[in-house]
Amino acid sequence: xxxxxxxxxxxxGAGKTSAIRALSEIDVVSTEAANSDRTVADKPTxxxxxDYGEIGINEAEKVRLYGVxxxxxxxFMWTILAERAEGVLLLVxxxxxxxxxxxxxxxxxxxxxxxRGGIVIGLTRADLxxxxxxxxxxxxxxxxxxxxxxxxxxxxxxxxxxxxxLLMTLIANIELKQAVADSIGVGVGSGGRRAR
Amino acid sequence: MTLAPHxxxxxxxxxxxxxxxxxxxxxxxxxxxxxxxxxxxxxSVAGNEFDSNxxxxxxxxxxxxxxxxxxxxxxxxxxxxxxxxxxxHVVQVRVQGHPLVLAALFTDxxxxxxxxTAARRTARRLTTLLMAK
Numbered sequence: 001x002x003x004x005x006x007x008x009x010x011x012x013g014a015g016k017t018s019a020i021r022a023l024s025e026i027d028v029v030s031t032e033a034a035n036s037d038r039t040v041a042d043k044p045t046x047x048x049x050x051d052y053g054e055i056g057i058n059e060a061e062k063v064r065l066y067g068v069x070x071x072x073x074x075x076f077m078w079t080i081l082a083e084r085a086e087g088v089l090l091l092v093x094x095x096x097x098x099x100x101x102x103x104x105x106x107x108x109x110x111x112x113x114x115x116r117g118g119i120v121i122g123l124t125r126a127d128l129x130x131x132x133x134x135x136x137x138x139x140x141x142x143x144x145x146x147x148x149x150x151x152x153x154x155x156x157x158x159x160x161x162x163x164x165x166l167l168m169t170l171i172a173n174i175e176l177k178q179a180v181a182d183s184i185g186v187g188v189g190s191g192g193r194r195a196r
Numbered sequence: 197m198t199l200a201p202h203x204x205x206x207x208x209x210x211x212x213x214x215x216x217x218x219x220x221x222x223x224x225x226x227x228x229x230x231x232x233x234x235x236x237x238x239x240s241v242a243g244n245e246f247d248s249n250x251x252x253x254x255x256x257x258x259x260x261x262x263x264x265x266x267x268x269x270x271x272x273x274x275x276x277x278x279x280x281x282x283x284x285h286v287v288q289v290r291v292q293g294h295p296l297v298l299a300a301l302f303t304d305x306x307x308x309x310x311x312x313t314a315a316r317r318t319a320r321r322l323t324t325l326l327m328a329k
Contacts, residue, residue: 031260033233034295036200046234049257073235073253
């Protein structure tokens with residue numbers, strides 16, 4: 001059976017667990033613990049190892065969804081789970097402090113996965129801020145990484161339909177990159193996170 | 197607003213007392229940490245060759261994964277976690293009634309049974325210490 005392994009990354013409170021719950025066709029495996037750091041995200045629990053869900057595209061294809069903890073102190077889990085992943089669905093909460101810088105920081109962190117497969121950015125909670133212009137993110141990315149093409153969409157992490165659109169955008173990017181690599185006879189990049 | 201355990205002097209002082217007792221119970225203790233279940237180090241003792249924050253984060257993830265396995269397999273509550281390696285082992289137990297985990301690394305001079313007994317006894321003692329006014 002062919003399978004896609006997709007990572008859900010982004011800061012604490014961006015909606016990674018909600019997104020996987022919205023998408024998964026199986027009961028999600030969660031590793032939540034009481035949240036001691038309510039100043040960063042005011043929610044009772046936080047993911048400390050991973051979330052896991054699955055989607056069956058057809059009888060021969062499955063998408064495995066892995067959510068990583070948002071806090072940097074769990075970055076060893078980012079490395080472990082990035083090893084098998086083909087792409088990253090990066091969720092950034094638009095109402096957080098410095099969301100544009102955060103998005104760029106995470107893109108750099110998972111850049112090896114961009115080279116191997118792809119990254120898409122989903123801006124969550126965009127309705128809660130006066131301005132969350134997609135262009136602002138796209139322009140900042142273009143300034144920072146001129147040769148990089150990363151789609152940016154606003155999404156509601158709780159919406160199965162919106163998250164599916166974002167996921168399919170990512171998978172299309174991954175398959176396109178793979179097809180281009182196959183046609184010119186080179187493999188796409190490999191490896192984990194980019195060295196900092 | 198309730199103070200998080202890793203910032204609360206009650207947890208820090210009583211945690212130090214309990215972990216000091218663990219060292220007396222098990223001389224082969226190499227390192228021990230009392231951590232919040234979401235991976236903040238409250239207090240640690242013994243060897244300083246480890247990054248206490250990283251140890252606490254890894255112990256938090258390990259504990260949550262073990263809990264998830266027990267839950268998925270419908271085994272009831274997970275009681276403890278043991279990571280046994282060639283040159284030592286890590287034992288983790290929850291502190292009953294509090295969002296805390298005790299994680300202790302022992303050298304291979306201690307049996308796993310002995311380490312587990314010492315860790316459980318320490319967690320129970322900490323529960324008692326935290327009940328006192």
